[in-house]
C-alpha cells in the first residue's frame with residue numbers, strides 16, 4: 273500500500289493533472305503569480321503558451337482576474353503558495369469567486385509545516401480553515417502526487433469554486449490503488465479498535481502509525497479524507513460507530529481544519545474524538561522530517577498519542 | 589566610514605551570505621548579494637542604531653520588506669555586533685536563524701517579513717506614529733522591485749504622500765529580476781520613477797553599488813516621502829550569478845560555493 277519506491281510531491285501530480293485536463297478541455301487556463309516553477313507548470317506553459325497567464329506577484333489580482341475569466345466561461349486554475357493564496361486574497365475569493373459562484377480552481381502549493389526551511393511565513397497552517405468556511409467552496413487535500421493528479425482532473429470537471437491544497441515535499445505514494453471521487457473518503461485499511469482520519473501528507477504518516485500499532489495489537493482503521501468539503505460524513509460515521517473513537521491528523525492548526533470539520537459532523541453521536549495538528553503555534557525553519565517530529569505529526573508521535581489514550585481508557 | 593572600509597565590510601557580508609546559503613542548502617543569493625552594498629552603507633553611514641541597546645526608542649527603524657534577502661541583513665547585523673557571528677551558520681536550521689525574518693527572534697529585526705508587499709505599509713504606520721508623538725527618528729524601508737507588483741505597495745505609497753511622511757525613506761532594490769524572470773517580462777514596472785512621482789513622492793535614482801552616490805540616501809524633502817531607486821546587479825560580486833534570475837532562490841553547490849568565495853576573496 274505504501275510505495276516507498278516512488279517519492280513525489282503532490283504539487284508534481286498537479287503539474288501532470290492540469291496538462292491532462294487541459295488536453296480534454298480547451299477552456300482550462302493556468303494563472304501564475306510568479307511561482308510557475310514551484311507549481312510545476314513548466315509543461316503546461318510549453319504546451320499551451322496561449323492559455324498560460326502570468327499576473328506577477330499580485331495574489332489579489334490573481335483571484336480577481338480568475339473570477340472574471342470564470343464568469344465569462346473559462347476554467348482558470350489560479351496558482352501560488354498556500355500562505356499567500358488563499359490568505360492575502362481571501363476577500364477576493366469570498367466575494368468575487370464564491371459569492372459570484374465563479375468556477376475558479378485555487379491550486380496552492382507549500383501547504384503545511386513540511387514546507388520546511390523557508391520558515392513560518394511560508395508554512396500555511398490556516399488555509400483549510402479559511403477556505404472551508406466559505407459557502408460554495410469545495411476543499412480538497414490530496415494525499416500524494418498520484419491523488420493530486422486525479423483530483424486536478426476531477427476538479428476541472430466540476431463547476432464549483434475549489435481549493436486544492438498541495439505540498440512541496442516528496443513522500444511515498446499511498447493512493448495508487450485508490451479510486452478518487454470528490455466527496456468520497458477512502459478507507460485505506462480496515463480496523464476495529466480506532467478510526468484514524470488523515471488528509472494530505474499525513475495519510476502516509478497515519479498508515480505508518482497503523483503498522484506500528486498493529487504490532488502492538490491495536491487495529492486501526494485508516495481513512496484518507498481527501499475531501500474536507502463536501503465532507504463524507506457517512507463513511508466517517510459508519511467507521512466511528514464501529515470503533516467508537518476517532519483520531520484526526522492534519523498538517524494544519526487544530527482550530528478550524530479537517531479535524532474541526534469531522535467534529536462538526538460527529539457532534540452529538542457519542543464518539544470520542546482527538547484532533548492532532550499544530551496547536552495554535554506558528555512554524556519555524558527546519559527540515560520537513562524534523563518539523564513533523566517537533567510539531568507532533570510524525571508516525572511515531574501519532575502512535576504515542578494513541579497509546580496514551582488507550583492507557584487512559586484502560587485505567588478508567 | 590570611508591569607502592575602502594565599506595567595501596571591505598560589504599565583501600565580508602557577501603562571503604557570509606554565500607556561506608550561510610550554501611550551508612543551509614537553500615535561500616536567495618541573487619538579492620542578498622545585490623543589496624550587500626546598500627545594507628552596509630545604511631548600517632555604517634546612515635542609520636542611528638545601537639547594537640548594545642537594540643530597542644532604544646531613538647533608533648532609526650530599518651524595515652526589510654523583501655524578507656528573502658535576510659542573509660545579507662543577518663550578516664550586517666552580526667558584523668555590527670547585534671549578535672555573535674557563529675549564529676549565522678544556523679540559517680534555516682531547526683532552532684536557528686529563520687529563513688525569513690521573525691521579529692523577536694534576533695536583536696535588530698524590526699518586523700517579520702516574507703510575504704512580499706508588507707513592509708511599506710508597516711513603515712507608514714511607524715512613520716505616522718513618530719509624527720504623532722513628535723519623535724525625531726527616521727524610518728527606512730527596503731523593498732524589492734518584485735514587490736512593486738503587489739497592490740498593497742501602492743496603497744501604502746498613496747498613504748505616505750497623503751500624510752506627508754517626510755520621515756520615511758523607501759529604497760527599492762531595482763535589480764530588474766524577480767523569481768521567474770526579468771521584471772519587465774513578468775510584470776513591467778517602467779517608468780517606476782515617474783509612477784512614484786505621480787504618487788507625490790520625492791524620487792532619486794542612484795547606482796546601487798556606488799558608495800559616493802549612496803550619500804543621496806539622506807536627501808529629504810519637506811512634506812514628501814522620499815524614494816531611492818537603487819539600480820543594482822543581482823548576484824553582484826559573483827560572476828556567474830550576476831544578472832541571472834535563475835539565482836533568485838537557489839543555493840550554490842560545493843563547487844559553485846568554492847568558486848564564489850574564491851572570486852569574493854580576490855575583491
Ligand SMILES: Cc1ncc(C[n+]2csc(CCOP(=O)(O)OP(=O)(O)O)c2C)c(N)n1
Pocket residue numbers: 305306307329331356360618619620654656657702703704705732733734735763764765766767768822835836837
Ligand atoms: C506575497 C508573496 N507572493 C509570492 C512570494 C514568492 N516570492 C518570493 S521572492 C519572489 C520574487 C520577487 O521578486 P524580487 O523580490 O524582486 O526578487 P529578487 O530580485 O530579490 O530575486 C516571489 C514571487 C512571496 N514571498 N510573497
Ligand SMILES: [Mg+2]
Pocket residue numbers: 732733734761762763764765766
Ligand atoms: Mg528583484
